[in-house]
Amino acid sequence: MFCYQCQETARNRGCEFGGVCGKSEELADLQDLLIYTLKGISEIVIKGRLDIKQLEDVNHEVVRSLFMTITNANFDDEPIIAKIKQMISMRDDLRKKALAEELHDAAVFEIRTTSDMVYKASYVGMIPRDNEDARSIKQLIIFGIKGLAAYKYHALNLEKEMEEIYSFIYEALAATLDTGLSVEELFLLAMKTGEMGVKAMALLDEANTARYGDPEITQVSTGVRNNPAILISGHDLTDLEELLEQTRGTGVDVYTHSEMLPGHYYPAFKKYDNLAGNYGNAWWKQEEEFVSFNGPVLFTTNCIVPPVSEEVRSRIFTTGVTGYPGCVHIGTDPEGRKDFSKIIRLAKTLKAPEEIETGKIVGGFAHAQVFALADKVAAAVKSGAIKKFFVMAGCDGRMESRMYYTQFAKKLPKDTVILTAGCAKYRYNKLDLGSIGGIPRVLDAGQCNDSYSLVMIALKLKEVFELNDINELPIVYNISWYEQKAVLVLLALLYLGVRNIHLGPTLPAFLSPNVTKVLADNFGIAGIGTVDEDIRMFMASE
Ligand code: FSO
Ligand code: SF4
The missing domain is CATH 1.20.1270.20 (Substrate Binding Domain Of Dnak; Chain:A; Domain 2)
Structure with missing residues (x-):
């Protein structure tokens, strides 16, 4: 290999x-x-x-x-x-x-x-x-x-x-x-490939919003209730919908994990009173969080971490493209439906989740919601209350070096706003970074594919400020990547003409020195340095 x-x-x-x-x-x-x-x-x-x-x-x-x-x-x-x-x-x-x-x-x-x-x-x-x-x-x-x-x-x-x-x-x-x-x-x-990435993200955005409505500002509980429950992870909203339909009225709650958190932001899912909250953090913390969750876990897409504990493995179910040896895979019947009854039956025999935190996460700042706030945002920029936006989208991961992103978010000047999407957000979405004139300092658009919304927001601001080039905006890009969807998002941003993207915690190993140089010379792609140096450099950039 x-x-x-x-x-x-x-x-x-x-x-x-x-x-x-x-x-x-x-x-x-x-x-x-x-x-x-x-x-x-x-x-x-x-x-x-x-x-x-x-x-x-x-x-x-x-x-x-x-x-x-x-x-x-x-x-x-x-x-x-x-x-x-x-x-x-x-x-x-x-x-x-x-x-x-x-x-x-x-x-x-x-x-x-x-x-x-x-x-x-x-x-x-x-x-x-x-x-x-x-x-x-x-x-x-x-x-x-x-x-x-x-x-x-x-x-x-x-x-x-x-x-x-x-x-x-x-x-x-x-x-x-x-x-x-x-x-x-x-x-x-x-x-x-980047151009097609923009088209695919736009298509998915259209598909999601047509079926589930436009994401809106939402407070998501991070605590637990006393009912038995199922944890759903991954990105597929049709699986979330099906699971909520099938668990409705059964006494079994549903919690989201990692990239499924943005499901809460869509109006269509608010009618399910058994959609109880978000449990835990980004994908790589699942081992310990699945232990305390107590109930079954359904993976709709990546990221699966091989379970160490046999007991946890016995509670894991996969569907769609996911799979893990020894875990039950739920397929699709000829009518395109999935039968989650096995998971629901198992949930009823297990304890309710153990509380690991309490509080709320605020999100739902996809393009339509931010456009609704456009006047407020533009006024805050014009008055100088907001000096800069930091796009910090992408993925989280296990490496120690990713502490950089938490430190970076903490140390950013108070007149800056973070625009995020993807599981990268878990590095800073529970810090209380406050707000500027009612605009939260961390605006979560949703899943990694909702990076599309961040581009839409940038294009809207370009229009509001009557600029010729997206790079003239007070927006800088400090993106963290992990897997191949983030590679696509990066190519999509390059195709759209976004320059000077900083990518971390390391540059991809598959980029040869010459290709890295071409990306640096033509697009201004660079890695990350120390938190203090990088903040100084970003704040000084025009
Ligand atoms: Fe994260 Fe995994 Fe969305 Fe990825 S859960 S790392 S880019 O699958 O898909 O952000
Ligand atoms: Fe797994 Fe990443 Fe190594 Fe490939 S490069 S085997 S995806 S850890």
């Missing part, structure tokens, strides 16, 4: 003997083989000029497959093996239709047994004939596409389609097989 797709990769170089995340060598190889098969499918679609509209099932399964390989989504070999078999069979059917010639091994290789598969999987991960820079940009594109697939998947669950996204995925994955492309051509594809 060799995997360097996330921020916690070993020695900031690459995981080679099992992942820091807990992924086994065999699973890492199998995930590589799944991606390799998707590249083969993509080449057939592109060279055979197949009509994307006729490929609905393939489109959907390609998106699901990509999402399954995102960091911390699926730790189970079995569903990955089943998915490889399914995709090889789809690929072979497509090849018969396409009649394309001179295909890459990825489009034609054959597998007879599972041990064949494991053997093949062990050597398809690297791109041996590419130079370091081409390989680096290709990985940037592939990781961005994994993030793109994640957002497309959620939109798909809300029946939103966009063929352009599938076409791009095929184009880009096929291009990663081409060793003749120049670094410049690959950069253009990376930018196009």
Whole structure:
């Protein structure tokens, strides 16, 4: 195995003997083989000029497959093996239709047994004939596409389609097989990945708000009640809706964990009086928080941390693209419904959650809510009450170095406002940072995909202040990343012309020195320094 797709990769170089995340060598190889098969499918679609509209099932399964390989989504070999078999069979059917010639091994290789598969999987991960820079940009594109697939998947669950996204995925994955492309051509594809990221986030935003309403200012309880309860984690709002429908009136409460917190901000979920609050913090604290929660946990997407305790494992359920060996997976019936009754039955036999904190988190500052406050915000900027906005979106993670973000938030001057989205917020969303003229100093737009809202807010401010360039705004970007959705969000921001983004706690290991230099020279991308130096530098910037 060799995997360097996330921020916690070993020695900031690459995981080679099992992942820091807990992924086994065999699973890492199998995930590589799944991606390799998707590249083969993509080449057939592109060279055979197949009509994307006729490929609905393939489109959907390609998106699901990509999402399954995102960091911390699926730790189970079995569903990955089943998915490889399914995709090889789809690929072979497509090849018969396409009649394309001179295909890459990825489009034609054959597998007879599972041990064949494991053997093949062990050597398809690297791109041996590419130079370091081409390989680096290709990985940037592939990781961005994994993030793109994640957002497309959620939109798909809300029946939103966009063929352009599938076409791009095929184009880009096929291009990663081409060793003749120049670094410049690959950069253009990376930018196009960002463009598609903007479209996918907009599509998902439209899907979420059409079905659940526009997020609004909401206070979410962090305490507990006395009823048995289910904890729901991940990002999929359709799963939250289904779980709330099925638990309604059963005496079982539902709490959100980590990235599901923003579910509370949507008006549609406020009618469920058993949606009791948010329990705990970001994904990486789940081990101890699941112990004290006492009840079952449902994962709808990443991030799963391999459970150490057998008892906790017996309470974990997965659905969608997630999986963990030994945990019950809830599938979808032919009508597209999920039956969560097993989880509800288990919840009723278990104790209510133990209180680990009390209080409230305030959030719901997605674009519509902030637009409603636009006059107030603009007046605060004009009067000098707000000097600067800090976009601190992205992910949280286990590394000690992420204390930087808590310290940074604490030390920011009182005339600044943090705009956040994603699980990065847990580093500072429970600090009492106060407000400026009634505007809280931490404005949480929602999940990582709601970074789209932060861009919408920036564009609105640009319009209000009649500026020509988004970079003239008093907004600076100090973003923390962990997995591949954050890679997509970064590419989306670059595509939109945002400059001087600081990325931490470390720069991606998959960026070669030359690619890092190009990103620094052309986009002003930089890492982070010390809290004091960085605050000084950001406050001094125009
Ligand atoms: Fe976090 Fe995990 Fe949203 Fe990620 S829970 S790290 S970028 O999956 O998706 O922010
Ligand atoms: Fe390592 Fe991250 Fe890959 Fe896991 S996802 S194997 S931690 S680089």
